[in-house]
Amino acid sequence: MNKIAVIGSGTMGNGIAHVFAQHGYQVSLIDLSADALSKALATIEKNLDRQIKKELITEAEKESTLKNLTTFTETEAGVKDVDLVVEAATENTDLKLKIFKNLDEICGPNTILATNTSSISITKIAAVTKRSDKVIGMHFMNPVPVMKLVEVIRGYNTSNETTTIVMELSKKLSKVPVEVNDYPGFVANRILMPMINEAIYSLFEGVAGVEEIDTVMKLGMAHPMGPLQLADFIGLDVCLSILHVLHEGLGNPKYAPCPLLVNMVQAGHKGVKSGSGFYSWNHGTKDLVVADRFKK
Template sequence: MNVSKLMVVGAGQMGSGIAQVAAQAGLKVLLHDTQREFAERGLGTISKNLARSVEKQKISADDKELILSRISLSTDLADAKEVDFVIEAVTENMAIKTEIFRQLDEICPPHAVLASNTSSLPITEIAAVTRRPEKVIGMHFMNPVPVMKLVEVIRGLQTADEVYLLVEALAKQMGKVPVSVNDFPGFVSNRVLMPMINEAIYCVYEGVASPEAIDEVMKLGMNHPMGPLTLADFIGLDTCLYIMEVLYEGFGDSKYRPCPLLRKYVKAGWLGKKSGRGFYVYE
């Protein structure tokens, strides 16, 4: 099966990035969100990213217009009736995701593949709400999508081999490196990353060192490009907490217990960069 038209559900940071790389790869893209203003904001982000690439002479102004011309906006999920492939990129919440997959299963043509950009939730469980579990798969892109090369490709229990091969080829077409990962909580990226972030938060909580000192140790001592607490603020502390809870619940192991300080910050509305305050203060 050839993928010529693709829908991205969710026009936030991840969704708009996925839409951008798909359009750059020559695909027709429907960028969907519940409200027109959200979809337009996502398109504005793409336009800004491409303008930056023009300034850096990575692409021409004509290239930018051609890429943007491949993207249409949608506020009606029924538009999925014309697409070959859907990538869902909404908030990391099982109830919300499964409801979207139920609807997409009803709307999409029988050949369409349904992929989730979930960063931690089980693909098998998402697939189970559809009548096409063999055509459901995980495609976990990294943030920021236009820059980061990795895509974790996660097969559910019933995902067909040909669907995996199609997704692998599609990821490569988008300029990404697909890596096959089995369907376990947090996959590989967040199963390794989130406990490290959580442990860094415990170091603040227990007074081992300041956030600045912890980040400096990891940057200078472990050659990380960004400290774990800066990274947590960038990801969103609510997202970090949610993924830690998925790991804790999924494995039932105390090593995944979210730090009480992480819970406190989220309850206070200190969600990181997006709220203006997390472990650091943002203007």
């Protein structure tokens, strides 16, 4: 594998493109918005500078990484002759199905189609293509340049060959791939999201405040950040979407999203991306500041 295309230039997309480019792959970063692509390149450069400051890479490696990146606003031009496409668009089933149907039509017959979905069925996505054996999940963790895990999800028809290729490719990115099967939430979010949801319920029911809940999990369970802070980083809208997938896919009421989470998303409080969630993210300080609505 040499040529990679990444669909979507948001947080996950630009992170995935960054990692592939840094490891010597020719990367096409594709987004319908030219402004979004410009912001993505600026983010990648900023993150490379951070790596230089930490002495993880050199200035020459930064320049080499940036040279490996090419941006496209037209999907067909961006995926021409690529060996692998990694889709990192919004976590929306209809959108992903539309993207994969189109990719199947315009990509070469040997191109592997991967999705960075955190919960949507790989089998369902593969079913809209004529290459279900070459469709697979590559669930990177955020922030992609830092986090080591890649959850590699096999759809019902994903071939052993495709799985082996993606597992070995992940290792070449200095990641640790873990193979899992295609069930709602896979492993990461099937375990993580109920914990986040229970933390929100604990707040909703008045068991404890935002800081208290996060402190218990950080100091008592050795988590690097509390579940409410993590939810803000993931995006409360994304958490809600994943919980809906779990609830609908597994049919168990324990996965039903907390009403507080539903209301926050409907009100536009989505965490870091919107500037407010359980914490305020527009306060200009590195210290955590609990959102006004949750202050005692």
